[in-house]
Amino acid sequence: MRADAARNLTTVLRTGARLLAEDPSTSMAAIALAAGVDRTTIHRRFASREALLQAVFRAKLDASERVLDDARLAEAPVPVALHRYLEGIIPVSREWPVDTRRMMEQDPAARDRRDALSERLLAFLRRAADEGHLRSDVDASWTYATLGRLVDTVAHDFPTMQAPQAADLVADTFLRGLGAR
Structure with missing residues (x-):
């Protein structure tokens, strides 16, 4: 995995952890926005919010x-x-x-x-x-x-x-x- 892709993944996971802890119904779009990445970046890696949560x-x-x-x-x-x-x-x-x-x-x-x-x-x-x-x-x-x-x-x-x-x-x-x- 490229260094920038690894950083993006780490940022998405940490941001997802924080937002999903605050509100389990947080959307993938909201997580992408807060993480500073494009929605497609998240959807390319995770098929659903549940998949992101499992990660x-x-x-x-x-x-x-x-x-x-x-x-x-x-x-x-x-x-x-x-x-x-x-x-x-x-x-x-x-x-x-x-x-x-x-x-x-x-x-x-x-x-x-x-x-x-x-x-x-x-x-x-x-x-x-x-x-x-x-x-x-x-x-x-x-x-x-x-x-x-x-x-x-x-x-x-x-x-x-x-x-x-x-x-x-x-x-x-x-x-x-x-x-x-």
């Missing part, structure tokens, strides 16, 4: 998978892995604000990928509890949901907070709120 979901999943890999959730000490995860996932959440739960009925393969990524994070949270960093009397699904809400809150309600500072705040709130007593 956005895949891009978010790709970015999330890289964050999980880089955090080294299974190997690094829990506080270090948690901070690495947070410092990576907060920008991903900002860049790709679409809720991947919306893809469940549209793209079974993406749903399976999302489930696998979720399971990796759940395994990390179980490890954190087993090692005494989190309360062992709280189900991992609750800590998972809480962590997700904290990430979502800092990513979208505090968009000017830099990722390292946001990661510090979320990690402290999470570990003190659900930390072992």
